[in-house]
Structures are given as C-alpha cells and as structure tokens.
Amino acid sequence: MASGVYAASAALVARTQELDAIANNLANASTVGYLSEHNVFKTVLADTSASGSALDQAVNNFSVMGQTVLDLSQGTLQKTGNDLDLGIQGSGFFAVQTKSGTMYTRNGSFQLSSTGQLVTSSGDPVMGASGPISIPPGPVAISPDGTISSNGAVAGKLRLVEFPKDSGLAPMGNNYYSAPDKTATDATDSTVMQGALESSNVNPILGMVELITAQRDAEMMQRSLSLYNTDMDKTATKELPKVG
C-alpha cells in the first residue's frame, strides 16, 4: 500500500492533538496567570532507508506534533481592589512552596491563611526572599519590588524569579509551573502591581484562526485518505482484475 496513507494519517493525528491544545487555551481564557501554549509541528523521516529518491523522501516525511511552547508574553493587568491581589509586570514568576516541591506561578491572587501566612488560593505558602511570609493584621502595602509592609512595618519581600529561554518550564495544572533545578534566577526586570491580577495571555482571535486552520487541515488529510481508499485502492482491487 502506498505510504502516503501513513503520511496523511500521521498528519491527521497531529491535527487532533493540535485541536486538543487549542481547546485547552480557549477553555483557560479566563484563568488568571495562565500562559497559552503554541503548537510546534516537526517532520519525521519515517524510513531512513528511503532516502534514495526525492519521491520516497516526500512520502515518508511525516508531520507530527513535536512541542508545545509556553507563550511568556504579558497578559493584561486588571484592577481588582483586593490588597493581596498581585500582578507581575515583566517575565517573572512568584515562587510557591507546595507538597511536590517549589512551583512557580503568575497567578497572584493571594490570601492570608488562618495563621496570617501569605498563601495562594490553593493554600500553599508563597515564598519570600527567606522562606514563607507572615503578615501581621492591618493595612497591607506591597511595593513594585515586592516588599510587603503592614501598618508601615516591613513584613517580608516576595521572591520573584525569572527563567532563561528554553529552561524547560512545564505547566503542572492549578496555575503552577515547574522548572528544572537551578534554572530560576532572581528577577531583574519584573515588578509587582498591588490590587491587580494578570488575565491569561490567550489570544481568542489567534485561537479561532488556529481552530479553523486545524479543522480545514484535518479535512484535507481526510480527503486524501479517502482518495487512497476510494480511488486508488478500489481501482487496484476491483477494477484491475477486470482488465483482460
């Protein structure tokens, strides 16, 4: 059977994966601090022995979904009025101590625990420059560099980190991201804005365009698959035997 069938079906599988990723971006359009994911396709030379002729290479050069790359661009900061809602301007992340180790998040919707510790909305302590931060009761002010003061007295300083490009930052759900050890460096170009939250950086227009493209691409693959099925294979199995 012609290997173009496999090329078309591999591409079809890649398009369904793409659709899944687009669906996730659109579903999280209202998730505070969510970073959208871009799909990267790559070609795989399925049969290296087929490198002889250009035609062989073409039909064996499959397209598969290779990577999802996090979009680290800035989401819009929306005013909320809550003193413990923090938005990051820049590419930094807050560090959070969770049961599964240090995680990073751009969702700055923080609260105080019943013991007065600064925690995320899932209750995990937010890390300061020297461990978790406790804030005494009273009006809280947070400066752009992350210094927290309560009733005029300094209570701690938020630990803001940045990551180099291609550091392997991976989404873990719950608005958390994990990173390989020792890739986080102290933030240099990030500032904190008090009383604001960063909306997701999902671009709904781009999402819709990607959705339509994925759908039409998939139709194209389906059409070529059915061509193999109806026209070529049928001709080979049904029509050819009738000749002569």
Added chain:
Amino acid sequence: MFHALYTAASGMTAQQANLDNIANNLANSSTVGFQARRVQFSDLLYQNEIMPGSAATQQTTVSSGLQIGLGTRSANTEIVQTQGDLSSSGNPLDLAIQGLGFFQILLPSNQIGYTRAGSFQTDNQGNMVTANGNKLQPTITIPATATNVTIGSDGTVSVTQPGQTASSQVGVIQLASFANPGGLNSVGNNIYLQTTASGNPVVGVPGGSDGLGTIQQGMLEQANVNIVDEFVNMILAQRSYESNSRVVKAADEMLQGLNQLAQ
C-alpha cells in the same frame, strides 16, 4: 484522542459558573452590606506526551516538551474586600463600618454570625437586633424611655433620658476581624460564619489601630458590586462560552469526517 470535546465542555461549565456568580452579584447590588464574589479558575492536569527536560539524545535534552492540557475548572470564589459606598439613611440605629471589621450577631442556632449589614432595630425588650431579629453581640439594650441615641465612631452607645441633660452610656459595640476574611462561609441573609480557613475572630472595639475600622451612625454600607465591571465580565463570559462551543463544533465535524472515511 479528542480530549478537545471534554476540554471545551470544562470551559463551558466554568463560564456557566462565572455567569451564575455574576448574576448573584448583580441581583445583590442593592443589598446593604453585600460583598461581591469573584470566581477564580485554574487549569487542570496536563497530558505529557514528551516531558520537557527529557533526553533528546545522549548529549541534549528537550527544551520544551509536548504537553496538552485537559481544560479548566472554577477553583474558588473569592470575596471582594473593597469598601462599599456609605449612604446616609438618617436612622440612628443604622450603622456602617468603615474598615475591615464585622458586627457579631447571635444566630438562633446559638452560633455567632458576622455581618457588615448594620441596619439595626430594637426588639420588644429594647435589644439591638438585625432585620431578622438576631441580637447584636454583646447585647446592647436601649431603654424604651430614651429620647436620643448616639453611637460614637469608637462604638460607644449612649442615650439621653427625658428630664436629664447628660447622656448615659449603655454599652460598647465590638467588631470582629479575621486573618483571612476571604475564607468566611456565606450562609445568606448577609451573614458569614467562621471557618478553619478564615481563622478565629479577633474581637475589639472600633477606632483602634488594628484595622477594625470605625462606626458611622446614620449610614448604611451599600453593596460593593461594581456594575460596570460585572457587565464587562458578563460579556467576556459569554464570548468565552461561545469560543468553547465553537471548539465542540469543530471536534464534532472532524469526528464526522473520520466516520465518513470508511464509507
């Protein structure tokens, strides 16, 4: 394959919860002492096809993997802690709190409830009660003969009796605050209950430096619902719902195409 259908459904469910919450905020925009809530979303787990940092070759690692998320969920509804507008009512037993505190009231279940709705009245024994008849704690009794009631910004309640020139003090209103007021449990009727998340109440007299705030007599705190924000959020919720339903349609059409392949 085709998580997209479930992913989009999770997005639609989340936006539905968002709209439900917006509707409740708008419905309570005239409720005295009402504090708006805001739904927070979080992303779900990820399917790791290729984990970032895994070995690509013996020398190199994959810089970013192939991770496809499985959708969203509404994680919690946060209480918006902003001060509502104070409006003058003229009624001497209408009290507004300017600050973070709550009035303490005794519920029929003998629990203490917390509220910012300060439209008090007196019952047949002269006790200060809420519109539902729950007594303010600690109990403050206004003598039936009192001609004038004055409540100071520090919570001191004093009355003037007929035939007397000096006013006499009948009690002091205390307020409660919480380490995490966002963790209080709303039970309706403008009442919150304490939870382990909110922490224990810190009770004190108004006007101190502990952030409880001051009491304003003859004023009521209006709901802190910002109608413009709610409408903008409503439009966003509706559009997001639409884009998710568009994904369902796309996934459906792709599946339909697949089924037709075999014909």
